[in-house]
Amino acid sequence: MPRKWKEMTMKISLEGSQVKFIPETDHEKENLDALWKLVVRCDEDSKVLCPVGQYLPHEDEAASFIVQDQ
Secondary structure (H helix, E strand, O other): OOOOHHHOOOEEEEEOOEEEEEOOOHHHHHHHHHHHHHHOOOOOOOEEEEEEOOOOOOOOOOOEEEEEEO
């Protein structure tokens, strides 16, 4: 069964137009590594994260993104 969003505690830092994901647990490190390997491709074109739907901080529990080819 997938983990619920509220169980994840990874920090996000926004510095100008650069976004940093800061894992706080071993599980988050594994997930971030898997995301990195999915998005960043050495042998083919890298992929991009595209927002899905909307994110309203006071209404939504999480922001959703999909991984797409460039």
